[in-house]
Amino acid sequence: MPFGRYLLEEPIARGGMGEVFRARAVGARGFEKPVVVERTLPQLAG
Secondary structure: OOHHHHHHHEEEOOOOOOOOOEEEEEEEHEEEEEEEEEEEEEEHHH
């Protein structure tokens, strides 16, 4: 699932305010780097 410049691969955890995903940062010329992305739950993002 795309999320900005990241490709979310697998959920790791979900808590009261957010969720954490294993992801890949995708860049120019096929560059990829494994990362962890934390995002705020949609109902709290306002």
